[in-house]
Amino acid sequence: MASIKDVAAEAGVSVATVSRVLNDHPSVSPAARARVLAATESLGYRPNAVARSLRTDRTRTLGLVISDVLNPYFTALARSVEEAARTLGYSVIIGNADERPELQDHHVRTLLDRRIDGLLVSPTDGGSPLMLDTARSSTPMVFVDRWIPGVDVPVVRADGRAAVRDLVAHLHGIGHRRLAIIAGPAATTTGSERVEAFREALGAYGLPLPDDHIGQGDFQADSGRRATERFLALPEPPHVIFAADNLMALGALDAIRARGLSVPHDIGLAAFDDIPWFVHTDPPITAIAQPTGDLGRAAVQALVDLIEGRSPRSVTLPARLVVRRSCGESPTDQRSTT
Amino acid sequence: MASIKDVAAEAGVSVATVSRVLNDHPSVSPAARARVLAATESLGYRPNAVARSLRTDRTRTLGLVISDVLNPYFTALARSVEEAARTLGYSVIIGNADERPELQDHHVRTLLDRRIDGLLVSPTDGGSPLMLDTARSSTPMVFVDRWIPGVDVPVVRADGRAAVRDLVAHLHGIGHRRLAIIAGPAATTTGSERVEAFREALGAYGLPLPDDHIGQGDFQADSGRRATERFLALPEPPHVIFAADNLMALGALDAIRARGLSVPHDIGLAAFDDIPWFVHTDPPITAIAQPTGDLGRAAVQALVDLIEGRSPRSVTLPARLVVRRSCGESPTDQRSTT
DNA sequence: CTGAAAGCGCTTACAG
DNA sequence: CTGAAAGCGCTTACAG
Numbered sequence: 211m212a213s214i215k216d217v218a219a220e221a222g223v224s225v226a227t228v229s230r231v232l233n234d235h236p237s238v239s240p241a242a243r244a245r246v247l248a249a250t251e252s253l254g255y256r257p258n259a260v261a262r263s264l265r266t267d268r269t270r271t272l273g274l275v276i277s278d279v280l281n282p283y284f285t286a287l288a289r290s291v292e293e294a295a296r297t298l299g300y301s302v303i304i305g306n307a308d309e310r311p312e313l314q315d316h317h318v319r320t321l322l323d324r325r326i327d328g329l330l331v332s333p334t335d336g337g338s339p340l341m342l343d344t345a346r347s348s349t350p351m352v353f354v355d356r357w358i359p360g361v362d363v364p365v366v367r368a369d370g371r372a373a374v375r376d377l378v379a380h381l382h383g384i385g386h387r388r389l390a391i392i393a394g395p396a397a398t399t400t401g402s403e404r405v406e407a408f409r410e411a412l413g414a415y416g417l418p419l420p421d422d423h424i425g426q427g428d429f430q431a432d433s434g435r436r437a438t439e440r441f442l443a444l445p446e447p448p449h450v451i452f453a454a455d456n457l458m459a460l461g462a463l464d465a466i467r468a469r470g471l472s473v474p475h476d477i478g479l480a481a482f483d484d485i486p487w488f489v490h491t492d493p494p495i496t497a498i499a500q501p502t503g504d505l506g507r508a509a510v511q512a513l514v515d516l517i518e519g520r521s522p523r524s525v526t527l528p529a530r531l532v533v534r535r536s537c538g539e540s541p542t543d544q545r546s547t548t
Numbered sequence: 549m550a551s552i553k554d555v556a557a558e559a560g561v562s563v564a565t566v567s568r569v570l571n572d573h574p575s576v577s578p579a580a581r582a583r584v585l586a587a588t589e590s591l592g593y594r595p596n597a598v599a600r601s602l603r604t605d606r607t608r609t610l611g612l613v614i615s616d617v618l619n620p621y622f623t624a625l626a627r628s629v630e631e632a633a634r635t636l637g638y639s640v641i642i643g644n645a646d647e648r649p650e651l652q653d654h655h656v657r658t659l660l661d662r663r664i665d666g667l668l669v670s671p672t673d674g675g676s677p678l679m680l681d682t683a684r685s686s687t688p689m690v691f692v693d694r695w696i697p698g699v700d701v702p703v704v705r706a707d708g709r710a711a712v713r714d715l716v717a718h719l720h721g722i723g724h725r726r727l728a729i730i731a732g733p734a735a736t737t738t739g740s741e742r743v744e745a746f747r748e749a750l751g752a753y754g755l756p757l758p759d760d761h762i763g764q765g766d767f768q769a770d771s772g773r774r775a776t777e778r779f780l781a782l783p784e785p786p787h788v789i790f791a792a793d794n795l796m797a798l799g800a801l802d803a804i805r806a807r808g809l810s811v812p813h814d815i816g817l818a819a820f821d822d823i824p825w826f827v828h829t830d831p832p833i834t835a836i837a838q839p840t841g842d843l844g845r846a847a848v849q850a851l852v853d854l855i856e857g858r859s860p861r862s863v864t865l866p867a868r869l870v871v872r873r874s875c876g877e878s879p880t881d882q883r884s885t886t
Numbered sequence: 887c888t889g890a891a892a893g894c895g896c897t898t899a900c901a902g
Numbered sequence: 903c904t905g906a907a908a909g910c911g912c913t914t915a916c917a918g
Contacts, residue, residue: 213910213911213912214911214912215911223888223889224888224889224890225889225911225912225913226888226889226890226891226913226914227887227888227889229912229913229914230887230888230913230914232912233913235914237887237888238887238888239887239888242887242888254681256657256660256661257661257911257912258602258661258663258910258911258912259661259662259663260598260601260602260607260662260663260910260911260912261602261894261910261911261912261913262911262912262913263598263894263912264596264598264599264602264893264894264895264896264910264911264912265893265894265911265912265913265914266894266912266913266914267894269598279623279626279627280620280623280624280627282618282620285617285618285623286618288617289617289618289644289646292644296654301641301658303639303641303642304641304642306627306630308627316634319594320639322594323594323595323596323597324597324598325596325597325598343592431824460824460825460828463827463828464827464828467827467828486769486798487798487825487828487829489801489802489805490798490801490802490805490825490829490830491825491828491829491830492828492829492830492831493830551894551895551896552895552896553895561904561905562904562905562906563895563896563897563905564897564898564904564905564906564907565903565904565905567896567897567898568897568898568903568904570896571897573898575903575904576903576904577903577904580903580904595895595896596894596895596896598894598895598896599894599895599896599897599910600895600896600897601896601910602894602895602896602910602911602912603895603896603897603898603909603910604896604897604898604910605910887918888917888918889916889917889918890916890917891914891915891916891917892913892914892915892916893912893913893914894911894912894913895910896909896910897908897909897910898907898908898909899907899908900905900906900907900908901904901905901906901907902903902904902905
């Protein structure tokens with residue numbers, strides 16, 4: 211592959227001049243510039259980003275560690291992150307933690323070794339030593355979706371509290387009283403917050419959230435399946451199950467169907483995170499939608515601000531309830547079902 | 549961040565010795581090794597991968613350019629690629645082409661600039677000049693899922709021909725005669741092959757595939773919606789629509805529902821690519837499943853073989869039909885509906 | 887406007 | 903077994 215030396219030789223100038231042309235440095239004569247450009251073209255020269263990064267100590271690359279690529283929510287987030295980063299002249303390298311803390315650490319380490327300019331993380335757990343060290347280090351870092359309490363890092367996330375209240379109001383309005391939740395890992399903020407928001411909203415109606423109505427999941431489908439089986443085996447199964455993410459809702463549907471039961475007739479189902487398929491499931495699923503695109507853009511903006519020496523803002527955006535038919539219909543519900 | 553010099557100073561040895569310890573070079577005294585390891589530990593030293601890559605001309609990184617991250621099929625593929633690569637000691641950087649050739653080229657260029665060791669591509673089109681140049685260059689490259697005819701690059705893919713024949717047999721058995729397809733871009737192999745396989749299979753039953761029964765899609769949901777609207781506006785709409793991927797099937801469902809029609813009563817639907825949600829849609833969708841995990845692993849194996857000087861094999865794996873209820877039921881169908 | 891030179895952080899023949 | 907030195911491909915003060 212042609213190097214800057216080859217271009218310099220071909221153009222009859224020094225490598226310094228070639229470098230200046232490539233970096234749009236003002237003080238280059240038009241003649242020299244033209245010869246360099248011609249040589250670049252004819253050799254098909256492309257600067258070696260590795261060498262450039264070593265010299266400048268910048269990679270123009272962002273690392274994004276997401277909890278699970280198989281989760282459409284994170285996939286949509288990753289897409290908007292990449293798009294926003296590209297607009298600002300950055301590439302992004304995605305690491306998939308698969309909801310496993312050790313895999314998350316592996317990716318953080320690899321990304322750091324590659325000297326990415328900044329790190330966007332949706333932590334899978336409460337904070338490994340590596341994650342905590344990184345947050346304390348000089349590496350620019352922003353949490354997105356999930357965060358680690360007590361760590362001084364900007365956070366970009368959605369607040370689902372109001373939407374959860376709306377959900378509970380909706381369920382209560384239909385007449386449901388025994389409500390259960392499949393939670394994410396307590397070590398994640400979204401895992402614990404969604405339970406707390408749910409419990410609080412229930413409390414407003416004087417409804418309890420007994421321990422056997424809290425299923426412990428890990429945000430993946432299998433755990434939704436298992437938690438649902440346990441609910442269905444209860445002497446008095448819940449009227450409605452609220453899954454704290456879309457994959458656990460998928461697992462819940464599997465389990466309900468395997469039991470030969472039907473939604474919403476035998477049991478209701480709602481989910482955190484809205485995905486396109488929820489319109490077409492049997493029945494369409496009531497869900498809480500996050501402004502995924504905005505979250506991705508805001509997260510990139512905060513991280514790039516940090517990298518480029520501006521002060522970043524933490525951002526909290528609202529989520530909203532989308533009512534469909536999976537919890538039954540109340541006569542007072544006038545909402546559309548798409 | 550500590551560099552190799554700091555470690556050398558701390559351990560009282562030369563940087564050469566530090567490097568040898570880090571790279572498990574045999575000729576290092578146990579005493580020196582111990583001191584280096586201790587220094588590495590106490591400084592929290594991590595070798596700079598950028599510098600190492602520049603020196604060794606290897607990045608131990610694979611590039612993966614996929615057509616669309618929002619497509620669960622590619623997301624599953626990406627996951628298995630990353631896992632297989634990690635096992636072999638490689639990282640992978642994913643580029644999302646979003647089915648746009650210019651974006652695909654952008655990612656290929658960026659990946660090449662970063663000097664990835666090899667490239668895995670599922671081409672979005674028939675081959676841009678850049679893609680063709682890259683294939684001819686010395687950069688190790690493997691096509692996965694889709695490929696570019698006439699280019700001498702190993703291909704790892706699924707052959708859906710037999711499964712498409714099974715699908716048409718199934719449809720014919722139920723009594724459907726007017727069959728339509730939403731195709732992917734003709735410039736992609738999977739775009740044209742699936743139409744050809746479908747046409748051939750229809751031919752075996754003496755059924756035609758008129759032009760107005762071929763919808764031109766681009767593998768994304770919107771195009772499935774538009775193609776379906778056109779089918780439904782025909783004086784004699786098709787009995788069944790076969791979408792050449794899962795996102796266009798999603799779009800088709802949207803359009804069918806918007807018309808107030810129901811599947812399979814008013815019109816049947818089948819899709820290429822099977823995804824978990826197809827079990828829970830209304831109705832469950834008949835689909836052709838690809839061995840995604842095996843494809844990812846085989847692709848990585850072929851690419852790493854190429855990188856490490858072994859001769860890679862092209863691999864073609866079979867896809868298989870999974871019958872559900874979205875095309876109606878024939879009395880002779882004895883298959884399960886999950 | 888231009889070039890020679892130093893240096894980013896590593897690895898690796900070479901000499902001892 | 904060990905170290906001094908060269909060099910990977912760039913960028914950038916410095917001097918002219």
